[in-house]
Amino acid sequence: MTDPLAPGATIGILGGGQLGRMLAMAAARLGYRCHIFEPGAAPAADVSHGWTQAPYDDLDALRRFAQGCDLITFEFENIPAPALDVLSRTTPLFPDRRALETSQDRLVEKTFLAGLGLATASFAPIDTAADLATALTATGTPAIFKTRRFGYDGKGQARVMDPEGAPAALASLKGAPAIAEGFVRFSREISVIAARGRDGRVAAYDPGENVHQDGILATTSVPTALPLKLRTDAVLIASRILTALDYVGVMGVELFVTPEGLIVNEIAPRVHNSGHWTQAGCAVDQFEQHIRAIAGWPLGNGARHANVVMENLIGDDIARAAALAAEPGVQVHLYGKAEARSGRKMGHVNRVTGPA
């Protein structure tokens, strides 16, 4: 093993939201300083050494930021290509460009996954109304139309119940390049948080079971009620994806559980909301694991010593934080956001339900 990045070095983080904030604290625990790049409000900057407040098209600001960092990571995948060009000229970026470019675009992502022989929803590109008939032949109905880029938390999606509804669904995406996905009848959604180090080793946490409300993750629970065989399959799928991408860092892999087995829903090349439970259930949480991976430390082995239910605090839920804190085994994480807008992730709690 080569030596890890020296303590006192500076890690740059693109994005100043809650994921950046928790990454910054994990980096501090390993002795690093963090510098946040974020055009808007930056709760992450409150726990970081420095903050560059500039838009992602301010290439001068990006250049200065990169020059001040020993390595760079990010909390979100939609970083524009010209920004990546500037950053990577002076400073290593983990996970790398290939991971970003694969996950930024749903069509590229699904094509990559299918190329690995992994099961995904059926899919087809839809650029214009002329593609609708062919696409629906591939996916059948019901289907979901999604913008290829910049969708999150259910945004940029439209459901298509029958071919007659397709033109309206496409129109609702406002001309953005899109993809049609076949509807997957699944019994559960799980996710695997996995990491790959600079040395190529992979470690994964136990799969967690996710429940969504209004298109936003509501809870993740570990352990899942799944048979061991499926849990192992899930971890192996994640491992295969990381290795194929020569990936460095933590990745979230969302999977559907169906009667035919596991189907990969999507991948996120970053720490993931469904991995927050690791803060209460593992010696090394996903944030420390990510910093370990990108800074050249040995990875934690992912062992879980507690059963945990993670619950997101969305919008006004934050008013419940103190009452939740009064319950046994509840760990509170608030994100320091100024305004509790509806649908906004304001914090989460991890409820330890017992030893593993």
Added chain:
Amino acid sequence: MTDPLAPGATIGILGGGQLGRMLAMAAARLGYRCHIFEPGAAPAADVSHGWTQAPYDDLDALRRFAQGCDLITFEFENIPAPALDVLSRTTPLFPDRRALETSQDRLVEKTFLAGLGLATASFAPIDTAADLATALTATGTPAIFKTRRFGYDGKGQARVMDPEGAPAALASLKGAPAIAEGFVRFSREISVIAARGRDGRVAAYDPGENVHQDGILATTSVPTALPLKLRTDAVLIASRILTALDYVGVMGVELFVTPEGLIVNEIAPRVHNSGHWTQAGCAVDQFEQHIRAIAGWPLGNGARHANVVMENLIGDDIARAAALAAEPGVQVHLYGKAEARSGRKMGHVNRVTGPA
């Protein structure tokens, strides 16, 4: 319960070392901003919103600092009285002055503990050589002479094996007001980390067993091998101390285990090195617990879901951090200090040895 301090409020922390740093991160997890007051280097400032770098006798700087904070806490007990005067004029301080004044002075502390009916080492003040004979009558020999104030990690202490050695031992303390303490023959040292909320409720963690090397804490392990009766006694003693002081916050209570029962060694009115294991063993660690207490949140119940050994990384030990990180269940905490001086606490690891 009244509402906790609102998210977004600012907590001032006196002292910018590792305890301040971990307090600042815990405060951030509860949605607060932190402002550090520290004359020297301040690793805590790297994870805080603001930092006032000024000496503790700069009353103007203290005044401005206090005015910018919604409440103030501290990572060390030796805060000068004039500083406390200035701070408390505008801003609530937790734990309060009485706790500080009791623990700043070993004679006051021991007198307070004895007044509660708790067992302590025998003790007597020694201000000048004229007090030696009387003091040694109270303590017998061997005894330990300690400065009444400003001692830590074994500094400001001298061992007295027989009456003849007493004058030299006193002289080594260089005229500082001192206390003679009788030698306690103990089998183990344990500590209880306990918290008391603004509402008067007390919560305590399982006692940890401490091992020192060269006067500095080396490891803390939970659970201890002590019988349940002694563990319960330890927690009750801590609870009595906190309640007698009308204390708000986390306190570390060090106890000796002797054939005659538990003897209180000393109290620290702050988060404590021997409580770092809670970061890996409890849903709510001692840092979050302290912030909960001072900011008016309900306390965590102190339940432990894992067995943990905490090991300090002193001086060059930091070079072992990456190798330790490769072991299963090891969580690394480095303090971001620039220089690994001998005897300096550079970090710690928490090793999860199994579910509780």
